[in-house]
Amino acid sequence: MIDLERELARALRPQEAPAGFAERVLRADRSRRARRRTWLAAASFALVLLPAGWAYQRHQQQQRAEAQLRLALEVASERLNLALQRLNPPTE
Amino acid sequence: MSSPLSHAFVPAALVCLLAALPASAQQARLKLDHLNALAAKASEVVEVTLDGQALAMGAKFLEKEPEARALVQGLTGIYVKVFEFEQPGAYTSADVEAIRSQLQAPGWSRIVQVKSRKDGDVGVYVLSDGKGGNAGMVIFVAEAKELVVVNIVGPIDLEKLSSLEGRMGIPKVGLGKGGAK
Numbered sequence: 001m002i003d004l005e006r007e008l009a010r011a012l013r014p015q016e017a018p019a020g021f022a023e024r025v026l027r028a029d030r031s032r033r034a035r036r037r038t039w040l041a042a043a044s045f046a047l048v049l050l051p052a053g054w055a056y057q058r059h060q061q062q063q064r065a066e067a068q069l070r071l072a073l074e075v076a077s078e079r080l081n082l083a084l085q086r087l088n089p090p091t092e
Numbered sequence: 093m094s095s096p097l098s099h100a101f102v103p104a105a106l107v108c109l110l111a112a113l114p115a116s117a118q119q120a121r122l123k124l125d126h127l128n129a130l131a132a133k134a135s136e137v138v139e140v141t142l143d144g145q146a147l148a149m150g151a152k153f154l155e156k157e158p159e160a161r162a163l164v165q166g167l168t169g170i171y172v173k174v175f176e177f178e179q180p181g182a183y184t185s186a187d188v189e190a191i192r193s194q195l196q197a198p199g200w201s202r203i204v205q206v207k208s209r210k211d212g213d214v215g216v217y218v219l220s221d222g223k224g225g226n227a228g229m230v231i232f233v234a235e236a237k238e239l240v241v242v243n244i245v246g247p248i249d250l251e252k253l254s255s256l257e258g259r260m261g262i263p264k265v266g267l268g269k270g271g272a273k
Contacts, residue, residue, distance in 0.1 A: 070150075070154075071140055073160055079231045
């Protein structure tokens with residue numbers, strides 16, 4: 001019993017931290033915080049950038065579709081009129 | 093009361109009905125893939141493929157042209173191919189026949205045809221919807237140095253389409269001599 005108490009007392013006796021321990025802990029904490037900040041910045045950036053990118057892409061698609069439709073209607077009407085004109089050439 | 097035959101008949105009838113519904117749309121769209129090879133020989137190419145979502149998206153932005161917007165409202169597709177060549181003979185009669193044969197299918201009728209040695213062959217074809225209206229149209233121009241196919245899928249008002257010329261905010265597309273006025 002006494003041996004056990006002695007062993008416990010020996011195991012639990014206060015020990016001096018190794019030299020530079022506090023510095024290493026602080027450095028590790030700083031590095032962890034810096035990593036977290038980087039991730040947060042990246043996530044915020046992505047949250048802003050992704051919808052903006054999506055909106056830009058959508059806008060490009062809309063513009064392309066509109067331009068194509070305008071072109072298609074112009075060609076169609078022009079060619080239709082050309083056919084009608086050839087069918088009934090204007091008399092001078 | 094329900095026999096095994098009726099169990100088989102109902103789904104089959106439904107399948108037939110569903111297949112028949114878009115038949116006119118399928119028929120109104122020409123197969124033009126064989127013309128893609130001409131792009132390499134052409135000096136100028138205009139190709140437009142607008143269907144489904146792209147067509148609806150484009151129509152949404154025709155705010156300043158309500159007539160054009162209304163015109164494309166019921167359409168399901170617009171396909172344009174314009175090839176202009178430096179020299180005659182760039183396309184073959186097989187290229188042309190592949191289009192003409194599709195326009196000989198039931199329902200199609202030619203409403204305009206102009207054939208001349210000078211100006212080539214110009215045709216306007218309309219697909220009947222069987223109810224007095226149309227389900228699509230094709231404008232086909234085969235000139236010595238130019239081949240044009242405009243395929244509109246869906247009901248189209250030809251008079252309104254004709255009135256749109258020069259109003260779509262696009263400089264004159266008139267490629268080739270035929271388009272020049």
